[in-house]
Amino acid sequence: MSETAPLRVALIGYGFAGKTFHAPLIAATPGLALNLIGSSDAAKVAVDFPRAAVVADPLQAATDARADLVVIATPNHSHAPLARAALAAGKHVVVDKPFTLDLAEARELAALARRHDRVLSVFQNRRWDSDYLGVRQAIESGRLGEVAHFESHIDRFRPQVRERWREQAGPGTGVWWDLGPHLADQALQLFGLPERVFASLATQRDGAVVADWAHVVLEYPRRRAILHAGMLAAGGSPRFLVHGSAGSLVKAQADRQEAQLLAGLTPGAPGWGQDPDELQWFGAERSERWPTPAGDQRRYYAQVRDAVIGRGANPVTPVQAVALMAVLEAAAASAVQGRALPPALSEDERAGFERERISGASPS
Structure with missing residues (x-):
């Protein structure tokens, strides 16, 4: 990853949230390249993003070497385990709301992001x-x-x-x-x-x-x-x-x-x-x-991009997510x-x- 090359994004989940919100907003944000999508329905993905790699196993997608930023738009119970795996693999992570299922998990992920010095953000797009x-x-x-x-x-x-x-x-x-x-x-x-x-x-x-x-x-x-x-x-x-x-x-x-x-x-x-x-x-x-x-909800992803490359602040921090x-x-x-x-x-x-x-x- 460099400041001149687009940030490589893996989107996990291509249901309502992934297809309707995350994918279009990521694709419309300069400096982000949606090159990998975690989904069990490759044909559905191909209609919208024919050049994106499709990985059926969400855990594999969370740790794939082709991604710098992992976006998790899966059912709520899977947010914490997928975020945990992605952070441990050195990825920056965006998690759809709700961040986790409970406060203990939220604190754990916040601590993990600090330990690995990665950007961890929650998709509060309605700001x-x-x-x-x-x-x-x-x-x-x-x-x-x-x-x-x-x-x-x-x-x-x-x-x-x-x-x-x-x-x-x-x-x-x-x-x-x-x-x-x-x-x-x-x-x-x-x-x-x-x-x-x-x-x-x-x-x-x-x-x-x-x-x-x-x-x-x-x-x-x-x-x-x-x-x-x-x-x-x-x-x-x-x-x-x-x-x-x-x-x-x-x-x-x-x-x-x-x-x-x-x-x-x-x-x-x-x-x-x-x-x-x-x-x-x-x-x-x-x-x-x-x-x-x-x-303009694209501003969220523009600020995440800037936070990852060191040119701005995380728009929704783990401190805010825990609170x-x-x-x-x-x-x-x-x-x-x-x-x-x-x-x-x-x-x-x-x-x-x-x-x-x-x-x-x-x-x-």
């Missing part, structure tokens, strides 16, 4: 969504005053349970482990770590075997951040709702990049990430509409115990997360 970028800009501008109430919704209308691993019984399945990492990561970037986490999870659809509804409250001294996801919402839920001492903000519609990717739009093509849905601000006596900035895992785990335990729980982080882990959050710039 570069238009809706989140717009809300973050509005909060940081001070136009809302001190935020007291924050709601973040990823609501969908999918009344039929689908035949996919995310909706079947197993470790790391269900809506909280699917969408919770996005919701919680954005809130933590905005407000830091909560004192306590209170969660309610439910299984609502006919035929569902894992939780398909999640309502989680992050408790701060004065602020409450509500994270919500459900599969029986046909409409009426804004993506973001924020109330502050100087006004309120509504972002009605979600970022369009996922829909654009599903429609086959190439990242970076005309219209990519553009969001015509404006932010709505309400003050005591007047209201305003503000344009929403464009989103997020503590919040996800606290929510899961809270739903079982019926009480608010603190994230199980040490004082050093909390301080390290806060240092990174304060020193880090807004997504760019």
